[in-house]
Amino acid sequence: MGIAPSNLLPDGRGFQVKATWRRFHPLGKIGLAVLIAIFGAWLILFVTKGRFLKGPFERTVTALTERHTKVKGDFQLYFAPFSIKFLAQGLTVANPAWAERRSLFTARQVDARIAPLSLLFGKRHFYSLVLDDAAIDLEWNRAHDANSWTFGDGKGGKPLTFPRIDRASVAGTRLRYLDPRMRLLTDLQFDEINSIDARIDKTVGVNGTGRIRETPFRVTAKLYSPDETANRGRNQLSLRAWAGANVIDVKGNLPSVADIENVPLQTQATGRDLSELLAIIGVLIPQTRTYRLKSQLVKDGEVYRFTKLSGTFGNSDVAGELTVTNGGRIRLDSELTTRRLDIIDAAPFIGYNPDIVEAKGAAAAAAATGAAPNRILPDAAFPVERMQAFDAALKWKIGVVRSRNVPVSNIDLSLALDNGRLALSPLTFAMARGKVAADIILDARQRPAADSYDIRLAPTPLATLLAGYGVAEAGTSGMIHGRIKLAGRGDTIHDSLASATGRIAFIIPQGSFWTRNVQLSELDLGTFAYKMFQGRLKEPVQINCGLVAFTVRNGLASTDPILIDTRKNVITGRGGFSFKTEALDIGMRADGKKFSLFSGQSPVGIGGHFGVPSLNVISPELVGRSGAGLGLALLASPPAAVLAFVDVGDAKSAACGPVLAGAKAAAQRTKSGKPRDDVRPKKR
Incomplete structure (x- = not known):
């Protein structure tokens, strides 16, 4: 009786191997086959660097995000061995059709190693990231119910979040942000960023320009976090912006690089006229002389709360709190106290320029508003369009008015502005x-x-x-x-x-x-x-x-x-x-x-x-x-x-x-x- 050569091993153990295989449980055979397939796929990807997946990657990402995605240069996607290696040269991700700019993201090169399970569970985790010559465009639509970085139908406009990055090298990155409702446009350039173990090894600088409503501005900022993680620890922010004749400083500790929600920030503003500063966001107040204010700012969605406010305008003091709600319509709510109000600083409340009143008197200030000679009643037109552009509620208590001839004190003012109707009611004071x-x-x-x-x-x-x-x-x-x-x-x-x-x-x-x-x-x-x-x-x-x-x-x-x-x-x-x-x-x-x-x-x-x-x-x-x-x-x-x-x-x-x-x-x-x-x- 003959024996088939394929069933024999040189040492005569062929019959034993075949018998052992037959005794395997069917599920064990499936599992082993899967492991062999995975190993084979890994081996193929490792050897080819996954370059053949370039087309499927572009199609899959385009389908999932509803944004056209394109890789112009080299592409790699494979396990190496326990992280996902991703490299894309000339990567472009399109913006939604309503956006002003065509691309949400472009980069000359993205080179990353990603923790595999983080893509399925929890926050995304990058072991390393090298990003060269990237440009990011972030926009809200005019209805403010969708933004360019929320994929899918985009409704709801999710907050912008960043992955955890252990080691990073970022160079030549620019970021543009557009909010039509706030009429805000910024264009920022970031200094080179290097981090190890999620810690930035030096101060990161940011410089840029922009426009809020009709006012251009420039901004410079620094992020100090040499001892804390860039996405989980303290990130000390120092920012200064120049808008017209106003200078605004913001300082604080961010829980992550892009997270300012519900974070107390120390702010200070100085300038020649506080009304010019608030006019930037469409809020109308009487003209002031040189001012200096400081407060704590907390942003909560569309609400900006300025608490612990204190400072001076002209020769008068002011303290209290202010809330700006930037919903579909801007609303200003404030409670203020003033210990001593200089009569010159009160001149704008009836339409006078305080600097002219101080230098030349009420008649000259009235003439500056267009009043005829020998008149002192101001002839400046009410800014009707601006009065109709926002709503406001103010409660203001004033201790003493400094004046030679007007013995006024203990002013208690309630103001309500509703779609162009201004009510000073009640207004009481001692005289x-x-x-x-x-x-x-x-x-x-x-x-x-x-x-x-x-x-x-x-x-x-x-x-x-x-x-x-x-x-x-x-x-x-x-x-x-x-x-x-x-x-x-x-x-x-x-x-x-x-x-x-x-x-x-x-x-x-x-x-x-x-x-x-x-x-x-x-x-x-x-x-x-x-x-x-x-x-x-x-x-x-x-x-x-x-x-x-x-x-x-x-x-x-x-x-x-x-x-x-x-x-x-x-x-x-x-x-x-x-x-x-x-x-x-x-x-x-x-x-x-x-x-x-x-x-x-x-x-x-x-x-x-x-x-x-x-x-x-x-x-x-x-x-x-x-x-x-x-x-x-x-x-x-x-x-x-x-x-x-x-x-x-x-x-x-x-x-x-x-x-x-x-x-x-x-x-x-x-x-x-x-x-x-x-x-x-x-x-x-």
Whole structure:
């Protein structure tokens, strides 16, 4: 009987091998076959370096990412032996069709060794990476619901993450970032990066340029992390940016190279005008003088929180917190406190340039806004488009306003800006131991803007209110309280008041009034009182009651009435002023209650303009004609009465009742109860 040669080994063990193979379990045979196949595949890949997989790689990545992927040069993909060796020369990964740039990623060469299991489980882990002449383009779409680095349908815009890299050599890398909603574009160039055991061996520098909205900027940054891992430990960031006349510094410790979410960063900003800085992101605030601010910044998605804010603007201080929400519409929320506010720094709140106010005065600042000569009301147009571009809420408390003539303190301001409607309500402050409460609305939703002013003055001592204008505190015990209620239309403060209708009334209850005959203001109250009271002020004027009131129609204010009853005289006035031209034309006279050969008081005229008022001794005839030049005497039918401005209070004199009630001229009575004919406009 013959034996087949294939079943025999030289030592005669062929039968044993074949028998052993037959005794293997079927699963064992499959496993062994798989191992042999894997080894064969590994051997083939190792020998060929996987170059034949170039085409399948391009097709597979293109299908998985929905981005066209191309390798122009050499390609390698194989196990070596326990890591994946990947090399691609001229690698290009396309951007989505909506992006401005065609390529998300290009590189002259990518050479990496990758931990195999990290591609399946957990965060990607590179044992080594060599990256030469790479360009990365990161973009958000205009709807801000997709970005270029989130593959697939791209909806949701996942955050940018980096793999762990143990050893790296990166040279000639550029990064471009575009966010249409923020209108932000940056183009950054990175210094060469070398790392060992995930630790960067030296400081990494970044330099670049960009544009945010319409403002170009440049930036330089350094990443200090010689003792920490680049993706798991502390990465000390130091960044400085220049935008216009502003310098911004940012410092902090990042948990990874690209992770700034919920990371406290120390920020500092300096510049010539804080409004220029916030205008970069489309936020409108009044102009400021040179500022210096510092705070802690934490970014949480679309919300940027600036806490522990402190610093100065001009000669004033500020502290508090600020939140900027960059959603579909920018919103600014802030709570601020100021211990001392310089009156010059407050000038921009009514439209003045503070530098001009400080150097040349209010008239020059008004002229700079386009106001005509002799005017002080600013004529700068409200920035309606910018007011409608963002929303804001502000609460601001101010301790003291530094001013020679305006005794203001304890300001409590609430501001709300909603799609172009600006409300300062409530606005309260102390003035000379009295209290002012105001509600001011500038509604730019309507064109031209609908504006209203409601300002209430609680009982306030005349002595401290007018101390800077020649009034002596010793000997002055009088009080004053009143209300200004106006409504107009216009896109500037001047235009809104020039079209305003309403009423102004200031009431003086019983008290005394004394002035020093020294010139302490442009409108010298000392000289005014000196002329009104026969040139002799040897003792305080004893006031029974007084009312200085105007009815305002279409920007023209007519006395309604001016009536001050003193122990010896009755002071009356006719005329008024114009918000349109800011001209003053008021005649005042004091009639003695008792006959005297020496009474002969000379009537006094208040003329000129708001910015440059004048005092003149005038004839009795001119007192009767006062206001005619402004057309005020023609206001025979003033608008409907405003409801009681001030409570009547404890008025005991019948003649003082209408005065203390703030009643109009037609309601005024003599002490005997007869209608007064000396406070009504002369009929024409």
